[in-house]
Amino acid sequence: MNKDNLHIKVSLTSNPYEIVIGKRSLECIGDELCKIGFKDGLKVLVVSNKEVSDHYSDCIIKGLIKSKFNPKLLILKAGEDQKNQSSIDLIHDAAYEARLERGSLMIALGGGVIGDMTGFAAATWLRGIHVVQIPTTLLAMVDASIGGKTGINHSKGKNLIGAFHQPKLVLIDPQTLFTLPAREFRAGMAEIIKYGVISDLELFELLEKQENISDFSRINEKLLIEVIKRSAKSKAEIVVKDEKESGIRAFLNYGHTFGHVIENLCGYGKWLHGEAVAMGMVAVGQLAVQRGLWEESDAKRQNQLIDKAGLPTKWPKLEQENVLRSLQGDKKVKNGKVSFVMPLTIGDVRLFNDISNKEIYECLQKLS
Numbered sequence: 509m510n511k512d513n514l515h516i517k518v519s520l521t522s523n524p525y526e527i528v529i530g531k532r533s534l535e536c537i538g539d540e541l542c543k544i545g546f547k548d549g550l551k552v553l554v555v556s557n558k559e560v561s562d563h564y565s566d567c568i569i570k571g572l573i574k575s576k577f578n579p580k581l582l583i584l585k586a587g588e589d590q591k592n593q594s595s596i597d598l599i600h601d602a603a604y605e606a607r608l609e610r611g612s613l614m615i616a617l618g619g620g621v622i623g624d625m626t627g628f629a630a631a632t633w634l635r636g637i638h639v640v641q642i643p644t645t646l647l648a649m650v651d652a653s654i655g656g657k658t659g660i661n662h663s664k665g666k667n668l669i670g671a672f673h674q675p676k677l678v679l680i681d682p683q684t685l686f687t688l689p690a691r692e693f694r695a696g697m698a699e700i701i702k703y704g705v706i707s708d709l710e711l712f713e714l715l716e717k718q719e720n721i722s723d724f725s726r727i728n729e730k731l732l733i734e735v736i737k738r739s740a741k742s743k744a745e746i747v748v749k750d751e752k753e754s755g756i757r758a759f760l761n762y763g764h765t766f767g768h769v770i771e772n773l774c775g776y777g778k779w780l781h782g783e784a785v786a787m788g789m790v791a792v793g794q795l796a797v798q799r800g801l802w803e804e805s806d807a808k809r810q811n812q813l814i815d816k817a818g819l820p821t822k823w824p825k826l827e828q829e830n831v832l833r834s835l836q837g838d839k840k841v842k843n844g845k846v847s848f849v850m851p852l853t854i855g856d857v858r859l860f861n862d863i864s865n866k867e868i869y870e871c872l873q874k875l876s
């Protein structure tokens with residue numbers, strides 16, 4: 509057992525669990541499962557993809573066997589386009605083959621795609637079996653693996669099919685980021701900057717002080733762990749206050765309303781999610797300045813930080829009419845008005861439901 513692992517509690521009343529963060533924490537998988545009450549002989553289905561499994565599944569399987577668990581490994585194809593019903597069928601087929609029972613466990617070893625699919629497959633197999641998340645992208649470490657939102661895409665839209673299903677444990681080993689493509693790393697940084705703006709001024713200032721936040725190989729490990737810890741904590745706190753997303757969980761959508769417009773209009777695949785969120789934060793920052801909610805100097809600080817992370821800040825060339833139409837189709841529309849999460853200061857945001865089309869046009873004008 510590694511004494512240096514950090515433990516963050518996600519104190520939900522009905523399903524509390526821990527996020528464990530530590531260098532080489534993957535090696536502790538067996539011990540961590542024993543600690544939360546899993547017993548010898550437990551059947552475990554580890555779900556991963558080749559890009560991740562090639563590096564990390566051996567360590568996980570060995571750790572499980574060492575603790576006398578009974579693991580099977582399922583390797584799926586990588587990619588957002590695999591986040592569909594056919595992959596869920598493959599996971600369920602493997603669950604059947606492995607004779608998983610109500611007390612058995614699925615482990616998601618991978619990025620948000622593997623995490624969302626495995627979580628959903630676990631939520632629906634035998635009306636719900638246990639799941640553990642082992643996120644291996646920065647985005648999944650600070651966002652997707654925490655909070656219990658699971659699901660797959662439908663041909664008509666992203667994440668339309670899903671369920672809330674909290675994991676029993678989230679195990680984060682920052683060393684897995686060594687093999688993550690640099691662009692994916694930077695995309696995860698966008699969500700970290702988001703946590704700074706919505707709830708953690710100290711995190712924001714810590715990032716501001718660094719010379720480099722865009723290149724993983726030049727970020728020191730202590731800093732990376734600190735940044736992941738603070739972000740995971742922010743997400744955990746928000747989830748605890750609002751498990752089923754009826755109130756302040758909306759704050760997590762900061763930068764996402766405009767970000768989704770970019771993803772919709774430019775096509776998924778042109779920009780990574782984090783990149784679209786980065787441009788979305790710049791855009792909504794402008795909207796907040798225009799309304800007199802946010803100091804221009806704070807918006808500038810945000811935009812400089814996004815730029816330092818190697819993320820795009822320039823709003824793409826898009827027809828204003830199309831932007832408006834796309835905003836109207838967003839899930840965040842209530843009674844025809846689009847809702848935006850906007851900052852009052854760095855570290856404090858509110859949800860606004862009364863943004864007029866005129867304001868949005870003016871903002872787009874300024875951005876182009």
Ligand SMILES: NC(=O)c1ccc[n+]([C@@H]2O[C@H](COP(=O)([O-])OP(=O)(O)OC[C@H]3O[C@@H](n4cnc5c(N)ncnc54)[C@H](O)[C@@H]3O)[C@@H](O)[C@H]2O)c1
Nearest residue numbers: 559586619620621622644645647648651652657684687688
């Ligand atoms: N459930 C939630 O609350 C939530 C929140 C945010 C995002 N998401 C979902 O997460 C998904 C995006 O997740 P993502 O950004 O992690 O992308 P991803 O899972 O597609 O991973 C990105 C790429 O990196 C590869 N990869 C992952 N870890 C690696 C590693 N350590 N080394 C080498 N390669 C590695 C993957 O195989 C993939 O090709 C989306 O489907 C999104 O909807 C869910």
Ligand SMILES: [Zn+2]
Nearest residue numbers: 699764781785
């Ligand atoms: Zn996001």
